[in-house]
Amino acid sequence: MLFRSWQSNDWQAEPEFVEVPGASMAVAWSADGRYLASGNLDRTLTVVSWGNPPPWLMQGFPGKVRQVIWAAPVANQPSLVAAACLEGVTVWQRQGQGWENRVLEKHGGTVVAISFHPTKHLLASAAQDGQLCLWQNAKSLQQTLKGVASGLSALAWHPQGTYLAAGGDQGEILIWKPSNRGQGFQ
Numbered sequence: 001m002l003f004r005s006w007q008s009n010d011w012q013a014e015p016e017f018v019e020v021p022g023a024s025m026a027v028a029w030s031a032d033g034r035y036l037a038s039g040n041l042d043r044t045l046t047v048v049s050w051g052n053p054p055p056w057l058m059q060g061f062p063g064k065v066r067q068v069i070w071a072a073p074v075a076n077q078p079s080l081v082a083a084a085c086l087e088g089v090t091v092w093q094r095q096g097q098g099w100e101n102r103v104l105e106k107h108g109g110t111v112v113a114i115s116f117h118p119t120k121h122l123l124a125s126a127a128q129d130g131q132l133c134l135w136q137n138a139k140s141l142q143q144t145l146k147g148v149a150s151g152l153s154a155l156a157w158h159p160q161g162t163y164l165a166a167g168g169d170q171g172e173i174l175i176w177k178p179s180n181r182g183q184g185f186q
Contacts, residue, residue: 021040021042021044021046021057022040022041022042022043022044023040023041023042024038024039024040024041025039025040025041025064025065025066025067026038026039026065026066026067026068027039027068028068028069028070028081029070030070030073030079030081031070031071031072031073032073032079033050034049034050034079035047035048035049035050035070035079035081036048036050037068037070037081037083038068039064039065039066039067039068039083039084039085040064040065041064041065042064043059043060043061043062043063043064043065043085044057044058044059044061044065045057045058045061045065045068045081045083045090045092046058047081047092047099056098056099058083058090058092058099058101061083061085061090062085062086062088063085063086064085065083065084065085066084066085066110066111066112067082067083067084067111067112067113067114068081068082068083068084069081069082069114069115069116070082070116071116071121071123071138072116072117072118072119072120074119074120074121077121078093078094078095079093079094080092080093080094080116080121080138082114082116082123082138084111084112084113084114084125085111086110086111087105087107087108087109087110087111087127088103088104088105088107088111089103089104089111089114089123089125089135090102090103090104091103091104091123091135091138091139102139104123104125104133104135104138104139104141106125106131106133106141106144107125107127107129107131107133108127108129108131109127109128109129109130109151110127110128111125111126111127112126112127112128112151112152112153112154113125113126113152113153113154113155113166114126114155115155115156115157116138116157117157117161118157118158118159118160118161119160119161120161121136121137121138122134122135122136122137122138122142122161123135123138124155124157124164125155126147126152126153126154126155126166127151127152128151128152128169129151130146130147130148130149130150130151130152130168131144131145131146131147131152132144132145132146132147132152132155132164132166132176133145145176147166147168147174148168148169148170148172148174150168150169150170150172151168151169152166152167152168152169153167153168153169154166154167155167162177162178163175163176163177164176164177
């Protein structure tokens, strides 16, 4: 399969083609524009270092990769990309010439949305089990927030990271803010 990228200064020009092994479910640019990731139906994640082919191919996912999101750049921290697949989230971290991964597991249902805080490596994951998990440094579970029994379907951080919103499967919208005690969200 191929995905295409156009340059905004000339939409009529031929797009750049990037070959991926299967159909793409999700694509995302890193905030600095250096990387493009594609979550694929064939249980892979493709990461392209823009202008430096060939792409990296991350394999071993237990199902199709439904969501892909990049962390905002943080000083002296490597690039992070997260990919949602079934009940888990796999976080890939740039190390030297390659990538290392870790799997974050807590959900009892399919992870349907993931989102990084806009200024730090705090990752939120929402699932069909109705839970929202917050992962400190995209490594360890910091907090689990109770959502709705019918399940969650969407997730978004406020641009300053002061609120976190989730959408429910039955039309609910839940909004959390940092606790006054400075310990997690309420």
